[in-house]
Amino acid sequence: MGSMVRKANTNASTENWHLLLQVFSCLDGPSLGRATCACKAWREVGVQEDLWQQICRAKWPSLDSNAGSCVVKQAGGYRRLFARRFQAQHAQHRSDEEKPCLSLQSLIFLVDVTVGNEVLCSFVRRGHELSGGEVFQFTVSLCDGEVVGKGREVEKIEALRNVKVSWAVMVMGSDRVFQVMDSIKAGQVIGGGCSFWEALADHRCCCAPGMSQHLAEVGLGLGVNGGLQEVSLALLNTLDWRYFSIAHALTYFQHLFFG
Template sequence: MAMNDRTEGWHMLLQVFGMLDGKSLATAASVSRLWSQVATQEDLWKDLCLAKWPSLDSQAGVSVVNEAGSYRQLYVLRYQAQRGCFGHVKPWLSMDDLIFLVDVTAAAAEEVACSFIRRGGELCPVFVCDDMFRFLAVLREEEHGKAAVGGLGEMKGLKVSWAVMVKGSQRVFQVMNSKNAGHAMMGNACISFSECLPDHSGCAPGFSQHIAEVDLRFGVREDGNLVTAEVCLGIMNTLTWRYFSQDEALRYLQHAFL
């Protein structure tokens, strides 16, 4: 392409792109190298930002843009915040910052079936892809309670409490406090609990697309009674029917702790 043609094409794209909204402009940037060079021009994103958020047209606004890195980056961050999502922003929490507290009791007698505390880094990933927020805790002998689960009927009376605490702080989030109604049996050796989680984005009051899951996996003791051998913990997104990635779960918990 001759230099004059390229320059003319550049200016033509600049004029057209100046009429686009942010989502369309971001899409245009993925079409070709030339389109990307034009669509990422700061002047275009500055005009979009100032039109959408007039408060940025000030000295304080300039400082905010500098903090974000660019008008384009600020637009992306504001757009994600308005939609209640956080894109690929790395959470400030890590798994090593979390402490998991789980107690399983026999609802009728309030006797402990099992209880344990684990740091996030001590939990074993369930899937080969270890980025998923679904973990397994293999119980030690001292973590088994006095309550014996004699058979399948007695499994229905179990109650699960799952809380998460931030290490070195007083912040605690109650993930689950559920009594099984007896409809979540999974074969003869596993029972599953689930509970809807609050939506911390504020974009859909009264509606939750997140579900906490706890699976209890049983073994058999020498006396023939069942004992909780393993506990599986996870959070699922019901819109996509997949488990949260660790980053997604950590971002969710960050908002829960606010």
């Protein structure tokens, strides 16, 4: 008798599972995402990749290709890809619509580049010294007092074995500090310099929690004598590989500093 009850319960559970699957297949992405938060049983059904594959390919037909399959694999599956793109889309809209209270002039940038115990450069720049176009990408030409390792050979810097890049941001009138980058990872050598990238701290204004798709970028430009000549600073959106606008970057910093 007990085995018959268990079998009946199993059949009922299987039937409910398939019924939920049919219902969920009629939902759009946001609705399905909310449904998976209702209870454990709904989540077990709602996270099925087949459901999210159907939603993603309907919304973005380009995913139904070899290149699209590679993108899905890199993102960790259709469900994670939808979450990333949906959140990024709405975050971009928020940042475009919301006017940040911070200004570029209110920010202070602190950058240090070292190799072991030797300082290649160390400088502080205020935002008004970096202002230019509408894109958050700046190139800082170094002064004599900011360059220590002028005599280093290019080959040693290009090896990038022990190069450490530290980039922090402060707001004038506040004692808060945000560490944008603190990297000892090898960068990519490009022409007469190299670039370092590090994932930005997650924030709801830019990306879904745990799914950061934005990078901080620091580039090191070398002079003809092998010394460090300039440093570039930027924030990068990896969904479309474009640099943040000034407004988007200021909104991001504003949320990080003041919530």
